[in-house]
Amino acid sequence: MMKTFRTAVIGCGGISQVHLGALSKMENVALVSVADVKEDRARAKAEAFHCAYTTDWTEYVRDPDIDVIHICTPHYLHAPMAIALLDAGKRVLTEKPIASEVRDAESMIAHSDGRLGVVFQNRYNEASQRIKRAIEENTYGKLLSLRAAVNWHRTPEYYTESGWRGRFATEGGGVMINQAIHTLDLLLYFAGKPVSVRGKVSTDLLYDIIEVEDTAHGLILFENGLLANFYCTNTFGIDRPVEVELVFEKGILKTDAETLYETVEGETRTLCRSAAKGEKAYWGTSHEVLIRDFYKAAAEGRPFWIDGESAIPVLRLLKATYASSAQNGAEMPL
Ligand SMILES: NC(=O)c1ccc[n+]([C@@H]2O[C@H](COP(=O)([O-])OP(=O)(O)OC[C@H]3O[C@@H](n4cnc5c(N)ncnc54)[C@H](O)[C@@H]3O)[C@@H](O)[C@H]2O)c1
Known part of the structure; x- marks a missing residue:
């Protein structure tokens, strides 16, 4: 008989809706509780998804009936929450980044025992999978070079309405750790093991509102x-x-969001089209696919492939980019 996982979600802000929506469609998951320090948010999600709620996530640590916890909280809370829950024997799926600091991510890995997963949903996009296959199968010959560009817009309110954003202590960085992390992660997913980085960061627009970089x-x-x-x-x-x-x-x-174009001998054609639509389309469409795959690994009693070891290189990369920038673009080993 198929095991039913008893699941809880911590953090009922923006991204929680995507997790809760996916969970509500899954046959082998029973959503039992949601947690948020803001009680009105927790209550609203509990009503919408027919489950209990709490303002104290540590109840989950002590609850033997909860198997899996999704962490959808500010970056600096990923590590303490994950470590306490992993130590209690739970499976944990945390939103990106794995943690706000490399040393915290290393502690999570040390406590993970094959039960930690990290949300890098864009690895599941059809475009990403096709690129990965083309590299592995040598479809276009040797890979010569690759590049990525993220041109997004964040308003002052985006930072002031969620106070943890825009601060090194709580967000761990700016555009690199929060928005571009998916794209940087894809560069590593495609190109292999990075050995060093040189870079520059700056706060060009919202310098009177945030202390972190808005450009890198x-x-x-x-x-x-x-x-x-x-x-x-x-x-x-x-x-x-x-x-x-x-x-x-x-x-x-070349990708344009999730649409993938191939150019061979001057002819360009579309290999797959973006399914993303709507206001948050730039988040991508693959959360649900990733969440289902995480539970498949859990059902089969094996580690999820995007584990701590798989998620930490991009955090090391972006932290090394700050170090490089602080030393005027010096080469930083990874
Ligand atoms: N994978 C993606 O594409 C994607 C997209 C958006 C956000 N995210 C990630 O999701 C996480 C949350 O981001 P968000 O945009 O939903 O932020 P948010 O500020 O909208 O929501 C965070 C929620 O956590 C709650 N919270 C804070 N401290 C808590 C505590 N101690 N216990 C319980 N709840 C607590 C807050 O009250 C808030 O409701 C971040 O790691 C972010 O990077 C990922």
Whole structure:
């Protein structure tokens, strides 16, 4: 008989809706509770998704009837929450980034015992999967270079309405750790093991509101000799689709959000189209796919593939980019 996982979600803010919506469709999940320090938020989600609620997430640590917890809270809380829950024997799926600091992420890995997963849903996009396959199968010959660009828009209210954003202590960084992290993670997913980075960060627009960067660029060197460059900003006038471009000996692959274009011998064609629509389309559409896959691993009693070890390299990369910037663009080992 199929096991039913008893699940709770901590954090009832913006992203929780995506988790709760996915969970409510899954046959092998019983959502038992949601938690938020803001009681009105927890109550509203509990009513909408027919479950209990609490303002004290530590109840889950002591509750032997809860198997899985989703962490949808500010970045600095991922590590203390995950560690307490992992130590209590739970499976934990945390939103990105794994943690706000590398040392916290290392502690999570040390406590994880194969039960920790991290949400990097864009690895599941069809475009990402096709790119990964093209590299592995050598479809276009040798990969020569790759680049990524994130041009998004964040208002002053985005930061002032959720007080944890815009501060190093609670967010752990700015555009790199919160918005561009998915795209930076994809560069690593495609190109392999990074060995160093050089970069620069700045706060170009919201300098009187946030202490973290709203703009960053960098050059990543990989073990296989590849170079990848990235540019990311929250200062663009609107949210534009994320661009990732990979240039091979015999062709070019380029994404425009989740749409993937192939150019071979000057001819461009669409390989797959973005399914993302609506206001939050730039989050991507693959959360539900990832969540289902996380539970598949749980049902089979094995670790989820996007575990702590898989999620920490991008955190190391962006922290090394700050270090590089602080030393005027010096090369930082990863
Ligand atoms: N994967 C994605 O594409 C994606 C998109 C958006 C956000 N996120 C991530 O999701 C997480 C949450 O982001 P958000 O945009 O929903 O933030 P948010 O500020 O809208 O929501 C966070 C919620 O956590 C609650 N909270 C704070 N401290 C708590 C505590 N001690 N116990 C219980 N609840 C507590 C807050 O009251 C708030 O309701 C972040 O890690 C963010 O990076 C991921």
